[in-house]
Amino acid sequence: DTAVSQTPKYLVTQMGNDKSIKCEQNLGHDTMYWYKQDSKKFLKIMFSYNNKELIINETVPNRFSPKSPDKAHLNLHINSLELGDSAVYFCASSHDPGGSYEQYFGPGTRLTVT
């Protein structure tokens, strides 16, 4: 029944490793997003993606890449992890990228880089 799900919930890894976080939505939405919430609880958008367009926040390092096998999934792949990547990552979805629709958020993945 979960609308937007993420796995894993917790991820602890060492600097330099490559990791992925998976996201799935069963709402039939066209657009998915990735957000990063840092230790000060500031929530920043990283990517928005639908089957037509990927919009990248220009502040996001190219070590981060979204991968979408189909409309219901948007995974986040991170290369060469750094200490500063430690944060909670949230996936979200909505009906379309620019319309007046609310976003539905996943429960978050807490990433700790040691």
Place this chain on the structure above:
Amino acid sequence: SQQGEEDPQALSIQEGENATMNCSYKTSINNLQWYRQNSGRGLVHLILIRSNEREKHSGRLRVTLDTSKKSSSLLITASRAADTASYFCAPQGYGGSQGNLIFGKGTKLSVKP
């Protein structure tokens, strides 16, 4: 894309009191949305108010929008301990990157029983 700024940053009230949170933004919007985040959880959508609307209600929530002042307010009436959470406003522009929600730092509400 644009960011909403919530005020106050923190608010502490007693159960049963009303809580008012404010949001300001800088450019024209398509709509403005309010979200709640409980500690350790994802954001939950509360209300969406369109640019041509001035007030909207949902249960104990009341949202107002003043596009001339580029501001919005969220009122929670008869607050409960379960309302303790952070509240974020997110103005939304029109399409493309302008359609992205840019969250501020939120208002941290604490409702004491």
